[in-house]
Amino acid sequence: MWLTFRSKLNKLTPAQVIVTYYLLAVTVATILLSLPVAHKPGVDWNFIDALFTSVSAVSVTGLTVVSTADTFSTTGVFLLIFVLQFGGIGVMAVGTFFWLLVGKKIGLKERQLIMTDQNQTNLSGLVNLLKQILLLIIIIEIIGGLTLGVYFLSYYSTWQEALIHGLFASVSATTNAGFDITGQSLIPFKHDYFVQFITIILITMGAIGFPVLIETKDFLMNSKRSKHHFSLFTKITTLTFACLLVFGTLMIIILEYNHFFSGMVWHESFFYALFQSASTRSGGLSTMNVAEFSTSTLLVLSGLMFIGASPSSVGGGIRTTTFALNLLFLFHFSRGNQTIKIFRREIHEQDIIKSLVVTIVATLICFTSVVILTLTESHSLIEIIFEVASAFGTTGLSLGITSELSTIGKCVIMILMFIGRVGILSFLFMIGGKEKAANYHYPKERVIIG
Amino acid sequence: MWLTFRSKLNKLTPAQVIVTYYLLAVTVATILLSLPVAHKPGVDWNFIDALFTSVSAVSVTGLTVVSTADTFSTTGVFLLIFVLQFGGIGVMAVGTFFWLLVGKKIGLKERQLIMTDQNQTNLSGLVNLLKQILLLIIIIEIIGGLTLGVYFLSYYSTWQEALIHGLFASVSATTNAGFDITGQSLIPFKHDYFVQFITIILITMGAIGFPVLIETKDFLMNSKRSKHHFSLFTKITTLTFACLLVFGTLMIIILEYNHFFSGMVWHESFFYALFQSASTRSGGLSTMNVAEFSTSTLLVLSGLMFIGASPSSVGGGIRTTTFALNLLFLFHFSRGNQTIKIFRREIHEQDIIKSLVVTIVATLICFTSVVILTLTESHSLIEIIFEVASAFGTTGLSLGITSELSTIGKCVIMILMFIGRVGILSFLFMIGGKEKAANYHYPKERVIIG
Ligand SMILES: [K+]
Ligand SMILES: [K+]
Numbered sequence: 001m002w003l004t005f006r007s008k009l010n011k012l013t014p015a016q017v018i019v020t021y022y023l024l025a026v027t028v029a030t031i032l033l034s035l036p037v038a039h040k041p042g043v044d045w046n047f048i049d050a051l052f053t054s055v056s057a058v059s060v061t062g063l064t065v066v067s068t069a070d071t072f073s074t075t076g077v078f079l080l081i082f083v084l085q086f087g088g089i090g091v092m093a094v095g096t097f098f099w100l101l102v103g104k105k106i107g108l109k110e111r112q113l114i115m116t117d118q119n120q121t122n123l124s125g126l127v128n129l130l131k132q133i134l135l136l137i138i139i140i141e142i143i144g145g146l147t148l149g150v151y152f153l154s155y156y157s158t159w160q161e162a163l164i165h166g167l168f169a170s171v172s173a174t175t176n177a178g179f180d181i182t183g184q185s186l187i188p189f190k191h192d193y194f195v196q197f198i199t200i201i202l203i204t205m206g207a208i209g210f211p212v213l214i215e216t217k218d219f220l221m222n223s224k225r226s227k228h229h230f231s232l233f234t235k236i237t238t239l240t241f242a243c244l245l246v247f248g249t250l251m252i253i254i255l256e257y258n259h260f261f262s263g264m265v266w267h268e269s270f271f272y273a274l275f276q277s278a279s280t281r282s283g284g285l286s287t288m289n290v291a292e293f294s295t296s297t298l299l300v301l302s303g304l305m306f307i308g309a310s311p312s313s314v315g316g317g318i319r320t321t322t323f324a325l326n327l328l329f330l331f332h333f334s335r336g337n338q339t340i341k342i343f344r345r346e347i348h349e350q351d352i353i354k355s356l357v358v359t360i361v362a363t364l365i366c367f368t369s370v371v372i373l374t375l376t377e378s379h380s381l382i383e384i385i386f387e388v389a390s391a392f393g394t395t396g397l398s399l400g401i402t403s404e405l406s407t408i409g410k411c412v413i414m415i416l417m418f419i420g421r422v423g424i425l426s427f428l429f430m431i432g433g434k435e436k437a438a439n440y441h442y443p444k445e446r447v448i449i450g
Numbered sequence: 451m452w453l454t455f456r457s458k459l460n461k462l463t464p465a466q467v468i469v470t471y472y473l474l475a476v477t478v479a480t481i482l483l484s485l486p487v488a489h490k491p492g493v494d495w496n497f498i499d500a501l502f503t504s505v506s507a508v509s510v511t512g513l514t515v516v517s518t519a520d521t522f523s524t525t526g527v528f529l530l531i532f533v534l535q536f537g538g539i540g541v542m543a544v545g546t547f548f549w550l551l552v553g554k555k556i557g558l559k560e561r562q563l564i565m566t567d568q569n570q571t572n573l574s575g576l577v578n579l580l581k582q583i584l585l586l587i588i589i590i591e592i593i594g595g596l597t598l599g600v601y602f603l604s605y606y607s608t609w610q611e612a613l614i615h616g617l618f619a620s621v622s623a624t625t626n627a628g629f630d631i632t633g634q635s636l637i638p639f640k641h642d643y644f645v646q647f648i649t650i651i652l653i654t655m656g657a658i659g660f661p662v663l664i665e666t667k668d669f670l671m672n673s674k675r676s677k678h679h680f681s682l683f684t685k686i687t688t689l690t691f692a693c694l695l696v697f698g699t700l701m702i703i704i705l706e707y708n709h710f711f712s713g714m715v716w717h718e719s720f721f722y723a724l725f726q727s728a729s730t731r732s733g734g735l736s737t738m739n740v741a742e743f744s745t746s747t748l749l750v751l752s753g754l755m756f757i758g759a760s761p762s763s764v765g766g767g768i769r770t771t772t773f774a775l776n777l778l779f780l781f782h783f784s785r786g787n788q789t790i791k792i793f794r795r796e797i798h799e800q801d802i803i804k805s806l807v808v809t810i811v812a813t814l815i816c817f818t819s820v821v822i823l824t825l826t827e828s829h830s831l832i833e834i835i836f837e838v839a840s841a842f843g844t845t846g847l848s849l850g851i852t853s854e855l856s857t858i859g860k861c862v863i864m865i866l867m868f869i870g871r872v873g874i875l876s877f878l879f880m881i882g883g884k885e886k887a888a889n890y891h892y893p894k895e896r897v898i899i900g
Binding site for chain 2: 255294295296299300303326329330333334336352353356357359360361363367370371372374375380381382385428429
């Protein structure tokens, strides 16, 4: 039976594996979180809310229709953390695995990770990769947890309490869960720049993508660093990450200068802007009530959430590389070039087309979702746009409308979290079906565009 | 001097010619519409409003910051009509001219229109084409004017009055001007389905693109009709036009069923939906106050205006062919195909990439405009989104905020009308500069997308 499963797995397309993993994880999560032992006494628990919470947890989005603090028992919270880890890390592992499969053809170093011998990639490779990712993420979580735990000694009376809160904050940040178990997100730490700084670093570790982490680890452990070669993917996504962080921070500062930040000292404004900007990658934590931002800022944040995190990370959205390739290609195209040259490499034409397709499909899906929600919900347009962007980017920031959504509204947001997490390409190939080889051609004819 | 001009014109890129024509026309229009004789006595006329009116007229958008009825004298209205004709037809002519230049390489029939001998296309070809287009449009306007004029005998007491109103209504519809000289658009004819029907046909004539008109003319005049070959462009844009009309009508009917249409008889709802749907292509006339529609409907209409009309027409937006190629490619791509097969032809890969780029650039421009306007204007988000889509699509429908825009707001809307009218590709190549031949290559490397 195990062999049958293995041979079946080898026949599945990457998109099918990711989608299957995701749906399986949601089913398990729904069952786990519906166990009576997971709830506080007297909690009213229904199927749609259970499903919503599970989808939100597996996609590590963090949008919630029920108050996590009021609903889940201590056991429930631990089950939730368990789901978050496997939601975040699992999809990340499957995604990375298939990227490395592609890498086989172009000879990347990292493929050794998943290969049992030189010409075969298989299930044991995937298991091996999953172990590697789990190990790395758990190490990051423990280091983050200890750092925060020791620091929290000034907040809590006992070291046990400080350590537990530190560890939870670390896991919540690293998996980009955004689940709000204190009921206040990071608002109590709005003036504690150390906690914010560590949280930003942990969020980034989770959202920047596993290939970046593993390449950086190799770089740091390699004695001959000059010979180390970072992949183009790592360079592009890291640069994009940095640019988006700076852009978001600047935009928030400029747009809120005479509004939310009016009368604040510079470092207060700066850290509000920096943290909220970093959070839009996929973190979903906040040091303030984002509803206090102006419509302009909320639209910019929606755009940033729509872009989302790196591929093969715990985040969603169209992904940083997609956005970067879009911008790079638009720039090159307007200068009459057909390719992108960056970091002394050329981008594969196929990847350019993919990035354009992903962006347009994502825009269409989000636009359609907004139209449906304006019909079914009684909330304002900006609240709906923000919620849609947050769900698609699996960010989890909200203007507070999630728990008031209608059943149709909940379904729309669930579908968005699902699509955002598995990625537009996986989603497209899931609904598109198998490739058919074109064995005939028609004459080509030009049409007028734009 | 004429020869110098001719040789310079031949060196300009299509984008430069279209942009130059547009800017020249706006300058002339600003001067013409600022002549004292064009205004009613005591009118307060300032530069920004003059510029806005000119940009709106040359791009045949029809968004107005001043009441046309209260501002312009009879002479002024005639000058305005003159500007509309040259704005609408001029950009259409230049666009068609350069499309036919491309056609030279693939042997389209229509290129004979602009060729003085078999291997040369030049200024006299452009002039010849402009004459052909002017002639065809004026014939359409006169037929439409006479039809409406005779019909208007039942509305007006004298035949002169009826004929003048008919002619004006016909010109206004055919050029897709959307300029509102009665102060009421077509609301007085909200129950006159004949007027609406004729108007829809005239709007479509202007917005469906000159190549379609000329090919249809050839088809009708050709005795051997079976041998006639419609271009792929004509087939795609006509089909898209029909689909968008039906889609828009259905969406309005569904979304307003329990709202604006509640309690109406079916033909009343149907004609409201049909007319407003047709108007979003670029017409900009309306038989009702569109502000009465729900947010959902307004978003759908915004999407339809964003798509806009055919290339080489009097309309704007990303254009019907762009939208069609987007959808077709997304569908084919998700099934693993790299090309689009339609009407027994294959779409050129270059055109697919163009269509994707146009859509993304347009989305970025409109999104940025909305963010800026939420900052500078105090109107609601849906009013701003609708205004931006209307300006970019050069449609001219509005929820009534145009005249209340701040100076920055007016500038943003003017830029949108300009970009929408000259088209994203012309705009891109205008700011992008000259093509540089790539004489070196880097190794290609894959990156992870979406
Ligand atoms: K999240
Ligand atoms: K118009």
